Amino acid sequence: MTVALAMRILVVEDEVLIALELEYLLQDLGYVTVGVAGTSAEAIALGRSTSPDVALVDIHLIDGPTGVDVARALSADARTTVVFMTANSKRIPEDFAGAFGVIAKPYSERVVASALTYVAERRAGGRPETAPDGLSLAPTA
Secondary structure (H helix, E strand, C coil), rough: CCCCHHHHEEEEEECCHHHHHHHHHHCCCCCEEEECCCCHHHHHHHHHHHHCCCCCCCCEEEEEEHCCCCCCCHHHHCCCEEEEEEEEHHHHCCHHCCCCEECCCCCCCHHHHHHHHHHHHHCCCCCCCCCCCCCCCCCCC
């Protein structure tokens, strides 16, 4: 089993159909979804209780544009890599709130798969040359 297949992922998305579609996609790719959260409080609580390897975080949740707060809270744990998945990239602060990067919505299965492979390689200490299409890296990544 590769490092990528062992990754545990938290989905932070308030649109039920998008969350479900993403959960199925992650399962098809061989990842384990540790939970789905639609509010910032749920996301932070799930992140703390499950310690995911990766959190895919939308910016705008049921309780408002609170995804940035979620990213700051979850990225404080070095074990969790946060990646924004949003159509609201203008709301991402310059420091990316501790997030590794952003996948713009609408996204494709290919973009999600290649972005997660890239994240897995980086988490394993690798230094892939360039980020895959569809993944924009934070300035410090």
